[in-house]
Amino acid sequence: IALCGDDLTGLARRAPLLAALIGVGLLSLAGLPPSLGFLAKFAVFAAAIRADLGALAVFAIANALVALAYYLRALSRIYLQRGESEAPVPAEPHARLAAALLIGILALGALAPLALALVR
Numbered sequence: 001i002a003l004c005g006d007d008l009t010g011l012a013r014r015a016p017l018l019a020a021l022i023g024v025g026l027l028s029l030a031g032l033p034p035s036l037g038f039l040a041k042f043a044v045f046a047a048a049i050r051a052d053l054g055a056l057a058v059f060a061i062a063n064a065l066v067a068l069a070y071y072l073r074a075l076s077r078i079y080l081q082r083g084e085s086e087a088p089v090p091a092e093p094h095a096r097l098a099a100a101l102l103i104g105i106l107a108l109g110a111l112a113p114l115a116l117a118l119v120r
Contacts, residue, residue, distance in 0.1 A: 008074060010083025019078050021098050024105055026071040031064055035109040 012019040028037035041064060048057040 006084070008077045009081050010078075010086070012079045013086060014083065014088050017095055017098060017102075021102050023075055023078060024102050026074055028105055028109070030068045030071045033109070035105055036112065037109075039109060039112050
């Protein structure tokens with residue numbers, strides 16, 4: 001599937017589980033809480049600031065905001081636009097695995113701060 005290609009347009013109507021998995025993945029890449037991507041970006045930005053590399057942290061945050069625009073563009077095609085074809089995407093044989101990964105990305109992101117607090 002091409003990112004922001006015609007394949008993604010209207011995907012939420014044709015394959016809701018696949019659209020949710022791609023959506024959560026994109027939001028995790030964007031670094032939005034409570035995903036693992038948020039924790040990873042937070043750790044990198046905090047390490048840069050602790051190492052007195054504030055300019056690098058500002059540059060990284062600016063790049064993350066630019067990337068967020070691309071991710072939101074893909075999400076708008078998935079959820080807000082209608083595709084030319086409304087034919088449903090055939091159910092994938094690994095739909096349960098995809099759902100488990102979707103839940104795992106969110107659950108681990110939500111539980112990671114608790115685990116880090118216990119370690120410290």
